[in-house]
Amino acid sequence: MNAPHNPNDYTAVVEADRANVWHHLSQHKKYETVDPLIIIEGKGMRVWNQAGREHLDAVSGGVWTVNVGYGRESIANAVRDQLIKLNYFAGSMGTIPGALFAERLIEKMPGMSRVYYSNSGSEANEKAYKIVRQIAHNKYGGKKHKILFRDRDYHGTTIAALASGGHTQRKEQYGPFPEGFVEVPHCLEYRAQFENTEDYGIRAANAIEDVILREGADTVGGIILEPITAGGGVITPPKGYWDRVQEICKKYDILLIIDEVVCGMGRTGTWFGYQHYGIKPDMVTMAKGVASGYAAISCTVTTEEVFNMFKADPTDPLSYFRDISTFGGCTAGPAAALENMNILENEDLLGNTVKMGEYFLEKLDGLKSKHTIIGDVRGKGLFCGLELVKDRDTKEPVEEAMTQAVVGTCMANDAVIIGATNRSFHGFNNTLTFSPALIAKKDDIDEIIASVDAALTKVAAG
Numbered sequence: 116m117n118a119p120h121n122p123n124d125y126t127a128v129v130e131a132d133r134a135n136v137w138h139h140l141s142q143h144k145k146y147e148t149v150d151p152l153i154i155i156e157g158k159g160m161r162v163w164n165q166a167g168r169e170h171l172d173a174v175s176g177g178v179w180t181v182n183v184g185y186g187r188e189s190i191a192n193a194v195r196d197q198l199i200k201l202n203y204f205a206g207s208m209g210t211i212p213g214a215l216f217a218e219r220l221i222e223k224m225p226g227m228s229r230v231y232y233s234n235s236g237s238e239a240n241e242k243a244y245k246i247v248r249q250i251a252h253n254k255y256g257g258k259k260h261k262i263l264f265r266d267r268d269y270h271g272t273t274i275a276a277l278a279s280g281g282h283t284q285r286k287e288q289y290g291p292f293p294e295g296f297v298e299v300p301h302c303l304e305y306r307a308q309f310e311n312t313e314d315y316g317i318r319a320a321n322a323i324e325d326v327i328l329r330e331g332a333d334t335v336g337g338i339i340l341e342p343i344t345a346g347g348g349v350i351t352p353p354k355g356y357w358d359r360v361q362e363i364c365k366k367y368d369i370l371l372i373i374d375e376v377v378c379g380m381g382r383t384g385t386w387f388g389y390q391h392y393g394i395k396p397d398m399v400t401m402a403k404g405v406a407s408g409y410a411a412i413s414c415t416v417t418t419e420e421v422f423n424m425f426k427a428d429p430t431d432p433l434s435y436f437r438d439i440s441t442f443g444g445c446t447a448g449p450a451a452a453l454e455n456m457n458i459l460e461n462e463d464l465l466g467n468t469v470k471m472g473e474y475f476l477e478k479l480d481g482l483k484s485k486h487t488i489i490g491d492v493r494g495k496g497l498f499c500g501l502e503l504v505k506d507r508d509t510k511e512p513v514e515e516a517m518t519q520a521v522v523g524t525c526m527a528n529d530a531v532i533i534g535a536t537n538r539s540f541h542g543f544n545n546t547l548t549f550s551p552a553l554i555a556k557k558d559d560i561d562e563i564i565a566s567v568d569a570a571l572t573k574v575a576a577g
């Protein structure tokens with residue numbers, strides 16, 4: 116551990132925060148008696164708070180974002196140089212980093228061809244929905260407009276993105292939602308919905324077909340799926356699932372949108388999560404790790420076939436994609452993303468993710484053999500989850516308070532920041548989540564595991 120990082124007095128900052136900042140996903144009553152946590156500085160996998168306390172960050176900025184770690188001067192320099200040259204122009208024109216990043220990105224995504232820039236994962240998904248809707252109008256008289264989403268998946272916070280989310284608790288009190296978003300069942304084998312679980316992956320995919328037939332295939336234009344469900348509990352797909360999903364999409368002419376907001380940019384050991392499963396998407400959305408949080412950027416990437424539908428008839432005044440995102444024209448995003456990609460390549464962080472991911476999963480399996488509260492261990496690359504249960508036989512989930520107690524104990528005792536499914540599903544906020552930066556070394560993982568081990572012992576003992 117390094118010495119406490121900054122002995123400066125941040126009292127005024129804490130008070131300004133307490134008085135004026137509305138924190139995300141936070142009930143603020145507690146800040147009347149305890150100080151909000153202010154993160155002052157970061158380096159590598161570590162951040163320091165206002166008291167100078169050093170934290171090991173096992174969740175890449177809280178929400179699986181800072182893939183290349185903190186304090187990357189080369190990204191800061193690339194952004195600074197670009198801002199001085201040209202900070203912004205609306206996305207109806209091109210810019211140097213916008214063009215060059217699109218080219219580099221497409222090299223990593225065989226079969227894909229066009230990059231549409233915006234600022235957040237939610238927005239990238241909304242663009243994909245608008246593309247589905249416009250194709251429905253142009254090709255199918257507006258009928259084939261429904262978009263399927265999956266129980267347990269999350270696609271963002273704006274109203275349409277939330278409408279397309281399977282986090283039922285997150286959606287409460289924010290309706291009514293826009294029409295045309297239809298849920299399909301999840302594919303979490305540990306919590307199989309069917310009595311017969313043989314060929315679970317095929318059954319879970321067939322359940323999508325059932326929904327399509329119920330709704331009418333001529334009304335369904337798209338389906339959005341996470342390659343590995345993130346905030347829904349780190350759900351890796353069961354065997355056979357993706358092949359069958361793709362067959363179904365082809366059969367009913369349904370556009371397949373893959374949400375890579377979390378899995379994208381190396382998190383699971385390949386550039387994109389879908390590349391583990393032989394998936395050929397029609398659209399791919401991404402955000403968080405694209406520039407590791409050094410600048411806001413998101414992308415909606417399409418095939419040339421999808422793109423071509425928007426230029427086929429220049430005589431039709433409504434035929435092109437009539438969408439704009441003001442800050443999609445900020446050059447800081449693609450400038451940061453280009454250097455982020457250089458770092459991933461130059462430091463072989465994909466290779467590190469594969470190796471360290473295997474090590475992490477092995478260690479988590481080790482915890483499972485020690486703690487009966489762990490019902491299931493899941494993950495791929497540096498993206499793992501532990502599902503906590505009261506009883507391994509009944510699989511009854513622990514209360515959310517217990518999951519949060521483990522998170523809180525790691526933080527309080529060891530200054531290790533881990534994550535958890537967070538007020539997302541009634542009764543199932545019981546999965547601890549881990550997504551350290553892709554630079555993680557064995558020592559970092561050992562430190563995370565030791566902290567979780569101690570916290571589980573303490574919490575299980577009551």
Ligand SMILES: Cc1ncc(COP(=O)(O)O)c(C=O)c1O
Pocket residue numbers: 178234235236237238269270271272341345346374375376377402403
């Ligand atoms: C899979 C997935 N998609 C989309 C989003 C939304 O991204 P944003 O918060 O940037 O709007 C998230 C955010 O956590 C996510 O996990």
